[in-house]
Amino acid sequence: MIVDALEPGQQAVETVTVGVTNAVDNAPAWTQRWETQQAGHVPGREEVFALMLDVVERLVGEPARVLDLGCGPGSLAGRVAHRFPDAEVVGVDADPVMLELGRRTLGDRVRWVQADLSEDGWADGVGTPASGVDAVVSSTALHWLPADRLGGLTRTLAGLLRPGGVFLDFDTLLADDRATPRLAAMTAELRRERTDVRTGAPGFEDFAAWWEAAAADPGLAPQFAEREANRPAGGHGGSSLVTWTDALRAAGFAEVDTVTQLLDRRLLAAVR
Template sequence: MADAVTGATGRSTEAADGHDWQAWQDSWDRQQEWYMPDREERFRVMLDMAEALVGPTPRVLDLACGTGSITDRLLRRFPDSTSTGVDLDPALLTIARGHFAGDSRVTFVTADLKDPHWRAALPYDTYDAVLTATALHWLHSEDLAVLYGQLAPLVRPGGVFMNADHMPDPATPRINAAERAHRHAGMDRARGAGALDWADWWAVAAADPALAEPTKRRFEIYGEHADGDTPPADWHAATLRAAGFAEARTVWRSPSDALVLGLK
């Protein structure tokens, strides 16, 4: 199982606690890229737009941060930025805390975004940017609209919120079906070459002594997968404007996903 989490750099990435958290970070990235080959492109556009609107030293809230994928790219590109990662998943937060251990620019908070008081756990009242990717589809639209209303006061005037997620266009079902079939054919080929899917990855995590208990608790919280929905990008933009953002629109999209930006 150790081969499944080999570090991408080829050098030793063992942390002070004796665990190779960099390897787990790399493994998570590869698993997510199996589903989203253009994942790095959406991160690039997200950080481009953050720089364009709030500059190269932002205070960022990494919302539903998982292992800290956004924070990792943020700090590499903007080393003078700071990040607060918030999530409920104990296994992914274990990886994130291990990976960023000792970095004073990063703080992690355990909180449930469905809890109306989740913002009380944050270390700051406002942020220059709130960023999230491939996470909020775990929420139903009604809950997501409530969350957008909670996020608006957290974003300072002139600040931004960005959500990159699955946002298919319901008006084009044949196009959607063809794209999905083509994408899944490529995924099948990659799986045949040894790529880990969601279930495989979690099985490897459950076998790691440092992640076994957090993974068990994670499945007690979420089950196999949440049953949220995936409204189109126009819904996200309209809901953000209704929540108090002055402007909102799509700034990147693929055939199945989009990055929607709200400007306060």
């Protein structure tokens, strides 16, 4: 595990590194800085990661195959690999910078797949067996999907997961502003205010500052060039709890519910 020295007031974050085969250049340092800024943006992140893996084990036992969607540099995928050493772990992301950092930090313990989850056929490169996948997990990534792509994604997930398999998504999932407009507005406002207090602290490197700093590293120049050439439109379209719940149920998931939440940041679970 890697724990960098932190400034006073910053939260210590342990980064599990597993099976490193090609840890070169500055990738582990960039990955650690990513972990630190993410911990500032998402309070309780480490505890939720541990809870996610507890849920996987309770519902499917020791998983043989786990997919991490929007895996970034492998924050969650690395923890899956550490908790379940015999599992095949596949990280899927469209961003070449994130995937390169993951490859250099975690090596081949995770199988890295570059694919855009908003496009049809993204799962073709995953190569899942006929017996299906035991669990699909994701953390603070799928809110970038356009809302009109959630139906296709959830149907694909239903096809990938074996019967009884589980999908877990830890993300900002907004409350229904039609049914509970005051509560929805309040929870979103409180989340933003509390996040701003942490990320605005002196010396804290936030999300935007991390990307700006990483872009100046010559060792990542090819990946940033590819990123700029193929940057998707994005748009936070898939961040509605109601939209996600409806899409998962329509795709055939037997059970869908929130396992835990802080304001409107939730761990949503769906059993196939």
